[in-house]
Amino acid sequence: MSGDMILFFILASLSVIFSLLVIFPRNVVHSAMALAATLFFVAVLFLTLDAPMLAILQVLVYAGAIMILFLFVIMLLNPAALEGRRIAWWTLGSLAAVALLLELVSLFFYRPSPSGQPPVAAAFGGPETLAQSLFTDFALPFEIASVLLLVAIIGAVALAKREG
Amino acid sequence: MTHPFFPVLVLFFFAGSVVLALLLIAQMVGPKRPNPVKDEPFESGNPPKGDARIRFPVKFYLVAMLFLIFDLEGVFLYPWAVLFRRLGIFGLVEMGIFLTVVVVGFVYAWKKGALDWE
């Protein structure tokens, strides 16, 4: 087994372990921290795939911003108050889990031919390459992303300022 | 070994060791003498009152949400800034449209008082 594979298995098992730690603890803050750790290890996995830009944005946006928002919401709500209603979420959650499982199983049967992909260039995944494709080939999706951000701002303001 | 991030891994390892060492030394060397008064939450000498996990104004949520949005905006700006000289006028117009849309949202939040903190 090559060094890359060993590294992959270490990182993959770490992310799996921490994602299990997201669902098992009763304490929501523990779950949130485990989720942050999972996101961090996934970022390191991106690094091993020669995508440093993606990796660091994963840390910056997911671990550094989205998880902070999660923690804020947990603290705002005081998690002890959430204990009561679990049954409804259990059913919903189980349904989602079954759907995900089906998707994963179908992935086992999907085998892309390894010979089809040419090896990646040295600068692959760096800021320049990413910018090159984002701002030329994907200019329209990029502009649409701004509308998404606008909607998010309006939504957040409307939610928080409803009382007037 | 030749991976550009390898030295970062080494630094992570040694910085982690420093952190763990400090933690362990503090755990082992320090005394452990709990008493009922010491164990109380510290509220400047008054007896603690109520639950410590107080609930917070929704404003903090708003700040976190706006932070997330503008952080994402920044994330789009970094690669753009790197490639800016090659993109030229096209890049300027492209980012101009993007920024205008986001700034509309910013002005909306401002006018709605979402950025006020009274």
Added chain:
Amino acid sequence: MIIDLGIIAAKVFLVLFMVLNLAGLLGWIERKGSALIQDRIGANRASVLGFAGLGLVNTLLADPIKFLTKEDFIPPQGDRLLHTLAPCLALFPALVTFAVIPFGDVLVVGERQINLQVANLNIGILYIFGMASLSVYGIVVGAWASNNKFSLLGGVRGAAQMISYEIAMGLSVIGVIMAYGTLELQQIARAQGELFWGWLPAWGFFLQPVAFLLFFTAAVAETKRTPFDLPEGESELVAGYHVEYSGGKFLMFFVGEFAEIVTAAGLITTLFFGGWQLPYLMRDGFHFPWGGALLLPHLAVVVLQVGAFTIKVLFFCWLQILLRWSLPRFRYDQLMRLGWKMMLPVALVNVVVTAVWIVLRQQLSVKP
């Protein structure tokens, strides 16, 4: 290969050693400096065989020993695990951020070229922001795990402040990235060795003065020190998010704060003040704009460069400490207004103006 590994380890040790020692030294500067400002004597209690060394023995030797031998208090109603994890989350990012900051140019030993930087990443600046964004966890988690109202209030305040200023900080460097066209800090430092009109060094400060002001302010706010010390404002919150911390864990928060100051100073130096560049010092010695040159051996040039970097970093550390003891604390609404309603719009305008300026110059094809 062993030698390569040794070089990496040596650079890592050097950086960790420098950050930790500077953190300790800053503790001394802070205590003696504040005493000087407030007309007190300051730390002078400890001495070894009658040698007090202007309080150095006190702050560098006695303080850490004291911290580590005190009781490590864990609030019984709090969360043991998270209470222990929080100081680690505060200290660790502060220690690893320095990895991408270059402290010198290339050192040539025989056939080997050693880049004086722990890791030369093509995402340099983003690595720093990524790690800095993780340091928010330290205070939020610590505050929550402490089971104390003041802690929690301080932690949530601190997190809201840090994320607000993170945006202004991130947007302020966009102008610098545009000016140099790269995220690599070593390249940015190299580009600042050029001269405008043959005499003015092309330092980021001269290209982007507004960005410097925004970045410096945001960096001070990120370290959560006066005038931005609302998360730990002792007159209202006892000590904020670390009320329930003592001994070694408090030391970790404390060292983390000083390590953040050092990193902020390093980043300011690299982005805006030429990094390791000394004006008119080229690879082979000084070339003065008024004519004349002073050729120096390679080793002397490298030593001068590392020395220049160190002195600049020390200057900005000192400036931050001076600020902390000179300015009064903001009110929370003022803090939020400064971050969101002043710094964020100004940073955006700075980006737009820089972009238009660069494109105009390109179109008129003036040599930049």
